[in-house]
Amino acid sequence: MKRILQVAASLRIGGAEKVARDIGYYVDPTQYEVHYIVFGDQIGEYEQELIERGCKVFHWPSPSESYPRFYNALRKLMTENHYDVVHAHTMFNIGWAMLAAKQSGVPVRVAHAHSALSNGRSIKKSLYEDCMRRLILRNATHLVACGNAAGIRLYGEKEYQKRGICILNGIDTAAFSFCPDAREMIREALGLKNAFVIGHVGHLLQVKNQTFLIQLMPEILKRKANAKLVLLGEGEDRPKLERLIHDLRLEDRVIMTGNVRNVRDYLSAMDVFAFPSLFEGMPLSIVEVQANGLPCVLSTGVPKDVYLTDLIQALSLDEKTAWIDRICRAERKEPEKYAQMMKDLGFDAQTMIGKFWAIYQGLMKDTHYEKD
Numbered sequence: 001m002k003r004i005l006q007v008a009a010s011l012r013i014g015g016a017e018k019v020a021r022d023i024g025y026y027v028d029p030t031q032y033e034v035h036y037i038v039f040g041d042q043i044g045e046y047e048q049e050l051i052e053r054g055c056k057v058f059h060w061p062s063p064s065e066s067y068p069r070f071y072n073a074l075r076k077l078m079t080e081n082h083y084d085v086v087h088a089h090t091m092f093n094i095g096w097a098m099l100a101a102k103q104s105g106v107p108v109r110v111a112h113a114h115s116a117l118s119n120g121r122s123i124k125k126s127l128y129e130d131c132m133r134r135l136i137l138r139n140a141t142h143l144v145a146c147g148n149a150a151g152i153r154l155y156g157e158k159e160y161q162k163r164g165i166c167i168l169n170g171i172d173t174a175a176f177s178f179c180p181d182a183r184e185m186i187r188e189a190l191g192l193k194n195a196f197v198i199g200h201v202g203h204l205l206q207v208k209n210q211t212f213l214i215q216l217m218p219e220i221l222k223r224k225a226n227a228k229l230v231l232l233g234e235g236e237d238r239p240k241l242e243r244l245i246h247d248l249r250l251e252d253r254v255i256m257t258g259n260v261r262n263v264r265d266y267l268s269a270m271d272v273f274a275f276p277s278l279f280e281g282m283p284l285s286i287v288e289v290q291a292n293g294l295p296c297v298l299s300t301g302v303p304k305d306v307y308l309t310d311l312i313q314a315l316s317l318d319e320k321t322a323w324i325d326r327i328c329r330a331e332r333k334e335p336e337k338y339a340q341m342m343k344d345l346g347f348d349a350q351t352m353i354g355k356f357w358a359i360y361q362g363l364m365k366d367t368h369y370e371k372d
Helices: 015-025 047-052 067-081 091-103 123-139 148-155 157-163 180-189 210-223 238-247 263-269 284-291 320-329 335-344 349-360
Strands: 002-009 032-039 056-060 085-088 108-113 142-145 164-166 196-201 227-232 254-258 272-275 296-299 312-315
Touching (some): 002 067, 015 032, 032 047, 056 067, 085 091, 091 108, 091 148, 108 148, 142 148, 142 157, 157 164, 196 210, 196 263, 210 227, 210 238, 210 320, 227 263, 238 254, 272 284, 284 335, 312 320
Parallel strands (some): 032 056, 108 142, 196 272, 227 254, 296 312
């Protein structure tokens, strides 16, 4: 039996977190034992189901509280548990995990890039990133990314082209397929029966740019008097967004649901999905949206890796009039066909997990980088 350590930062609802969760959730318990490190005391939505499947979860302080303490704790844990694989998902903090894993004799050391972070960083932050990149490149055996932009951001373009393995985020495509019954149920529960529903899924954070959508609503309502905006997710920007909704007198036009587990049902209730992120890696939510057959207007800050079907329309955030027009003209057409389409494209969770198993067993060493 192989023992695997996932360094995942958190097990809350989210794209990178979902990928880390799926590795433990779909694991063959006769072949693998999976442990997780998460930062802080918060119990994530995925944690209990992983524990029920035999995984172990360790809650640690954030690395930024003391990098030496974090590194020493990693060495101690790895030495005691004799891991066969260390797989880290925490962007530049991955450097510590890769160094500790190599020095602890872990044979398979997987770095996993999940985000194309902004390059507008402080000098101190840039120096830290440069140091961590060197640790990753020297000590990781596999440089994985959810998309090319994320891989280039973490590893640098030269190393990513040479060594990078792009493993696209996967979902249970059937579980995200369009469901007419769920559409009616959610629309009835939220008072959306005759509404034109604009939806968004994501952490309530500046990078997700929900402010942009809220600010568009007064103009959208001039075109679509029955428009409603539904925001799924939770995060530190919630108070700011609530104030903006109040200032624009949109309390009866914007619904904030918080985190939900039945995302498919909410997607089925929507008429168009709007995703104005400032930057992304390979957002899992856009894969889910397309499996649901939902038209999607997204920002050019989202990498082209996610342009998978004819449902996608990409616009600059400077083109506010175009955003309003594309949102208001969107309509569903044959939504039932897209789940199978996404599966055929290789975006199902089992395909993704199978590639990780191949890495863990030393079977995948080739490069899967392609230029946009």
